[in-house]
Amino acid sequence: MEIKRWIIVVQGFMQKSGTLNGIVKAWYDAHCAVASDPSTRVEILQYNADVMDLAERISRLSPDNGHPEVIIIAYSWGVAASQRLSYELRRRSIRVKHFLSCDGVYKHWHTLGNWRVRVVKWYPDAFPIWIPENVDQVTQFRQNQSWPAGHVIKAVNPGRTEVGPVRWLMADHQWMDDHIEFHAACRELVTTGTIKGV
Numbered sequence: 001m002e003i004k005r006w007i008i009v010v011q012g013f014m015q016k017s018g019t020l021n022g023i024v025k026a027w028y029d030a031h032c033a034v035a036s037d038p039s040t041r042v043e044i045l046q047y048n049a050d051v052m053d054l055a056e057r058i059s060r061l062s063p064d065n066g067h068p069e070v071i072i073i074a075y076s077w078g079v080a081a082s083q084r085l086s087y088e089l090r091r092r093s094i095r096v097k098h099f100l101s102c103d104g105v106y107k108h109w110h111t112l113g114n115w116r117v118r119v120v121k122w123y124p125d126a127f128p129i130w131i132p133e134n135v136d137q138v139t140q141f142r143q144n145q146s147w148p149a150g151h152v153i154k155a156v157n158p159g160r161t162e163v164g165p166v167r168w169l170m171a172d173h174q175w176m177d178d179h180i181e182f183h184a185a186c187r188e189l190v191t192t193g194t195i196k197g198v
Contacts, residue, residue, distance in 0.1 A: 003061040005040040005069045007190060008054070008085065012076025012105075012177070013047055022177030023075045023102075026186045030073070033190045047077035055088035062094070069193070070096045073186055075177040076148070079104025083129055090134040100189055101140040103150035103176040104129050125152050133157035139164050139195050141182050146172040164195075 009027040027044040034040040041061075043054065062068050070089065074082040079101045086096050106127045129151050131138055138161065142150035150173075155161035169179050176182065185195050 001061060002063045003039060003041045003058070003068055004063055005034070005037070006058055006071070007034065007040065007042045008045065008070065008072045008074075008082070009043065010045045010049075010072065010074040010078030010082050010085075011047055012078045022175070022179070022182070023073075023078070026073055026177070026183060029183070029187055030190045033187070045078070045081065047081045049081060051081055051085040052088050055085060055092060055094075058089065058094060059092040067094050070094060071098050071100075071189060071193075072096055073100045073102075073189070074104065075102040076105045076173070079129060079150075079153075080106060083131060086132050086135050090132045094134065096135040097137070097193065098189055098195070099131060099135050099138045100185060100195070101129075101138060101150070101153060102179075102182050103142055103148075103173055104140065104153060105148045106151040128152040128154040131155050131161055131163065133160040135161050137162045137164065137194075139167070139185060139189075141167045141169055141176065141179070141185070143169050143171050143173060143176055145170065146174075148173055 007030045011023045031042045072082045106129055131153060133156050138153055140153050153163055155163050169181060171179050189195050
């Protein structure tokens, strides 16, 4: 069995896949869009999922004659989990075609380090989310209406990873994943493999 395309949707803090929220809707829309293609897999993860396990599954189910196409859609702390997933995929020589971030929030490896989330309001460039060089493109939606607010996303290798401009939305953090522009970008990415303007 070979999976040629992976669409990974990652939830934020306090979200559950059994609760209807914006990121579950993005997952459902992606699933419906590719349901007739058995070589495409759509996964939904929580922000604290075992990304090493998923990276290994992607690696093991890759086509024999090449690498799969990987698309990541993530919200809030799910962006930090997706960053870790990207690093795990890099260790396995697998590229991420597109990384779609919705108000991505920095998550420290230790609970006591999560105070860093609060300083973004006063120091927006503090504690960026570093995206590894195996990611081709990043599209980012952010807001500055409420706390927490998305952190700056930077490429480890700007010559290899294209980080698009911030697309600012008028919504509080907890409703960012419900925003119509975010969902339009998700649908466009899943159906065409890219987002206009990136």
